[in-house]
Amino acid sequence: MRALVTGGAGFVGSHLIEALVARGDDVVCVERPGAGRGWIADLPVDFRDCGLASVPALSEIVAGADVVFHLAALTQARTSAEFQETNTEGTAHLVRAVARYGERVQRFVLMSSLAAAGPCRNGELLSPDTVPYPLSQYGQSKLRAEAVVHAYADRVPAVILRYPPVYGPRERALLKMFQLVRHHIALTVGGWDRESSLIYVGDVVASLLAAAAAPGAVGRTYCVAHPRPVTWREFALAVGRVLGRVPVLVDLPRAVGWVVAGTAEAGARLAGTAAILNRDRVREMMQLRWVCDARPAQRELGFTARWPIDRGVAVTAAWYEEAQWV
Numbered sequence: 001m002r003a004l005v006t007g008g009a010g011f012v013g014s015h016l017i018e019a020l021v022a023r024g025d026d027v028v029c030v031e032r033p034g035a036g037r038g039w040i041a042d043l044p045v046d047f048r049d050c051g052l053a054s055v056p057a058l059s060e061i062v063a064g065a066d067v068v069f070h071l072a073a074l075t076q077a078r079t080s081a082e083f084q085e086t087n088t089e090g091t092a093h094l095v096r097a098v099a100r101y102g103e104r105v106q107r108f109v110l111m112s113s114l115a116a117a118g119p120c121r122n123g124e125l126l127s128p129d130t131v132p133y134p135l136s137q138y139g140q141s142k143l144r145a146e147a148v149v150h151a152y153a154d155r156v157p158a159v160i161l162r163y164p165p166v167y168g169p170r171e172r173a174l175l176k177m178f179q180l181v182r183h184h185i186a187l188t189v190g191g192w193d194r195e196s197s198l199i200y201v202g203d204v205v206a207s208l209l210a211a212a213a214a215p216g217a218v219g220r221t222y223c224v225a226h227p228r229p230v231t232w233r234e235f236a237l238a239v240g241r242v243l244g245r246v247p248v249l250v251d252l253p254r255a256v257g258w259v260v261a262g263t264a265e266a267g268a269r270l271a272g273t274a275a276i277l278n279r280d281r282v283r284e285m286m287q288l289r290w291v292c293d294a295r296p297a298q299r300e301l302g303f304t305a306r307w308p309i310d311r312g313v314a315v316t317a318a319w320y321e322e323a324q325w326v
Contacts, residue, residue: 002026002104004065006052006094007072011170012111012204014039016069019205021045028061030072039170052090058097066104067212070094071111073142075173076274080137087141092148099155107212108158110149114197114223115139116162119287126197126292128162128221135287136280146221153219159211160221161297164290167312168201169319178317178326181239186247189257190286192233197225197292200307200316210303217301223292226305238309242317243326257282 003020007013008029017040020027028046029037035049050057052072062068074086091110098105117126118133134140149158167174180186188194207224211217230238233249240247252260261275261282268275284290297303320326 001066002028002064004028004030004061004068006030006068006070008045008069009035009038009040009047010071011168011172012166012201013069013071014170015168015201016071016205016208017043017045019209028065030058030061032072052086052093055093055097055100058094059101062094062097062102062105064104065102066106068094068098068102068105068108069111069208069212070109073111073145074274075138076276076278077137078268078272078274080141082274083137083141084144087138088144088148091145095148095152095156095158099152102156106157107218108149108156109208109211110145110158110160111208112146112160112162112221113139113142114162114164114290114292115284116143116146117292119284120289120291126162126223126290127296128223135283138280139284157218159214159217159219161207161211162221162223162292163204164197164199164225164292166199166201166204168316169323171201171316175320175325177236178239178243178320181236181245181247182243182326184245184247185250186236186239187250187252188232188236188285189252189254189282191251191288192236192249193231194285194288194290195229195231196290197223197229197294198235198309199225199305200312202312203305203307206306207297207301207303210301214301220300222297222301223294224297224303224305225292225294226308227294227298228308229291230309235309235313238313239317241310242314254286257285 008017032051077083117130261279264275264277
């Protein structure tokens with residue numbers, strides 16, 4: 001089978017490509033112009049840095065693919081226009097290319113996010129039936145990307161997977177917590193008893209492969225996560241156990257969080273970069289629950305999450321230490 005993976009040199013994409021190569025698939029990786037091969041540098045992969053800017057550039061690539069895994073997305077951007085250009089318009093270009101030239105494509109799998117739905121409200125678990133209320137520009141751009149895929153449902157056999165925060169080797173968003181816990185401290189905004197679904201990258205890869213093969217998945221949207229949600233207190237203490245630390249858990253006042261985020265945004269604008277911590281991120285962090293119902297994915301995709309927090313955190317910490325990231 002020939003698999004096309006967008007964003008394949010990144011965190012999740014590189015793990016997916018490793019799994020595809022290991023089972024004998026031919027793999028094409030599409031990355032943004034000028035991007036390096038990163039974690040897949042030593043793998044036998046057809047690497048294209050054409051990006052997702054135009055349908056003609058993608059026509060020849062999708063024409064030879066049997067399955068498309070669309071993972072490429074911006075999680076940090078300088079403006080809402082950048083989110084729109086990459087996450088929404090990039091998806092539109094790829095889906096149009098598949099609709100026009102991808103006669104062999106049997107499945108299109110979009111990696112989306114719980115950010116597209118927004119946090120839990122009224123005590124209900126997040127599901128594909130949740131009325132979406134994204135709190136961030138990122139979440140809005142992913143929701144629009146999902147709408148693009150729905151618009152081509154009669155021409156592109158697609159599955160949408162919404163994920164919570166993903167952690168594991170090579171991941172950088174939660175890396176800061178590991179680094180701080182190494183120094184006996186952890187910081188958050190909004191309280192340590194906020195509850196969230198999480199998922200280890202190995203389970204993400206397994207779910208992506210399952211979605212590409214499950215016969216009844218076409219046209220469906222699934223929330224995919226480990227079935228046991230955790231509080232951020234539990235996660236931080238799990239990191240501490242693995243690193244041999246007992247961290248002091250500091251909950252910054254919300255006003256401080258807003259000031260820090262605003263300052264980070266201003267500094268990023270001066271530097272011409274995207275802020276890692278911004279007001280959208282603080283707004284999402286302050287929500288009490290981001291917990292989804294993963295049972296339909298388990299039932300209909302034949303997928304079971306096999307990485308509980310303690311096991312996933314241990315492997316992640318060991319990799320960070322070997323890579324000298326912590």
